[in-house]
Amino acid sequence: MTVDPRPARPVVLGQNQYGKAENRVVRITRDGATHHIKDLNVSVALSGDMDDVHHSGSNANVLPTDTTKNTVYAFAKEYGIESAEQFGIHLARHFVTSQEPIRTARIRIEEYGWERIATSDAGSRPTGADEGRHSFVRTGQETRLTQITYDGAAWEVVSGLKDLVVMNSTNSEFWGYVKDKYTTLQEAHDRILATQVAGRWRFNWSDDEQQMPPWEESYEQTRKHLLQAFAETYSLSLQQTLYQMGARIIDHRGEIDEVRFSLPNKHHFLVDLEPFGLKNDNEVYYAADRPYGLIEATVLREGCEARIPVDLTNL
Incomplete structure (x- = not known):
């Protein structure tokens, strides 16, 4: 058996992120008989104090990816979608300011024009x-x-x-x-x-x-x-x-x-927003x-x- 003579070095966790990708959300705004559409594909990536979940499996600092999906749909109702940029700003601000372990939120949005x-x-x-x-x-x-x-x-x-x-x-x-x-x-x-x-x-x-x-x-x-x-x-x-x-x-x-x-x-299926009081x-x-x-x-x-x-x- 050959022994590696080099001293053991500690393993270090590098950059990491997690989230929910490709959340398709269609928001209909009804201005009387005239309707307006915003059709987005929203991907959320979160990073921050996530060492424990990688090292020990502790989820104490983990916001479930299913929750990020629900947030996309709830925000579409609560704030509407004025623009992809503004919607992404609302989401990113929410994730970083409402969850202490989350340091960075990256929101990627594709918008489909109609x-x-x-x-x-x-x-x-x-x-x-x-x-x-x-x-x-x-x-x-x-x-x-x-x-x-x-x-x-x-x-x-x-x-x-x-x-x-x-x-x-x-x-x-x-x-x-x-x-x-x-x-x-x-x-x-x-x-x-x-x-x-x-x-x-x-x-x-x-x-x-x-x-x-x-x-x-x-x-x-x-x-x-x-x-x-x-x-x-x-x-x-x-x-x-x-x-x-x-x-x-x-x-x-x-x-x-x-x-x-x-x-x-x-x-296109209606999203159940009742769990969020909406x-x-x-x-x-x-x-x-x-x-x-x-x-x-x-x-x-x-x-x-x-x-x-x-x-x-x-x-």
């Missing part, structure tokens, strides 16, 4: 549809797509988009569904409806140069109609909204015969990214056949 969807003019909106001051589209996410197929005789042009994230902060319900012994979901009569649109649409153009669609205008108008249908549909199910989006395109764009959508339901009046939500409901369907012009693949990733 812009309001412009709806149709009052005279052309569907009966009962309002101005859509609660309908939003995520900014900076969308990717435009197209696929051209030509076999020497026939053309097929399929265009579309992916990663177009949209949200209605009200005018959505989900109730009256089948229930069995495994059902725990509560019926909702006012919920957030959000999805990340993947859509493809097939043109009926052949090879006539004189009848070629104005491609740029067609994309812009198709996108506009699917967004307006999303904003203007009082939704009782995401399936209903999907159908209205496809039907709106078919009705308004004569150059398109088929539309297929794949819409994951981006669930009432959550449809204001603070937890944005869950998985598992998610996935709604898919094709909408066709009457007399046409479906050609877009069921799996849009194969296109």
Whole structure:
């Protein structure tokens, strides 16, 4: 057995931190019929007098990471979210000033932007549809797509988009569904409806140069109609909204015969703030990214056949 001749040196704990990462919080501010959204991904890292927990396992100086998560949601209700910076300042100050062992708090925030969807003019909106001051589209996410197929005789042009994230902060319900012994979901009569649109649409153009669609205008108008249908549909199910989006395109764009959508339901669950003595009046939500409901369907012009693949990733 070989013995190391060097004298033993003490082991020293270096820099350390702990916290709760990626707390997704969506704050809806309701200014009458006009709603405002702040959508943040908040990561909290705390450091300070934490030697004991590393050396002996004593948690006497440890604020649970679950508590930091709860604080994010409670502060979203109590203080609102004026800006990511101001919200982070509130959190950092709280952790350092309220917990003596904590010397430093680092708050990292990603903010996801939303812009309001412009709806149709009052005279052309569907009966009962309002101005859509609660309908939003995520900014900076969308990717435009197209696929051209030509076999020497026939053309097929399929265009579309992916990663177009949209949200209605009200005018959505989900109730009256089948229930069995495994059902725990509560019926909702006012919920957030959000999805990340993947859509493809097939043109009926052949090879006539004189009848070629104005491609740029067609994309812009198709996108506009699917967004307006999303904003203007009082939704009782995401399936209903999907159908209205496809039907709106078919009705308004004569150059398109088929539309297929794949819409994951981006669930937003109300956070239970009662343990903190706070009432959550449809204001603070937890944005869950998985598992998610996935709604898919094709909408066709009457007399046409479906050609877009069921799996849009194969296109």
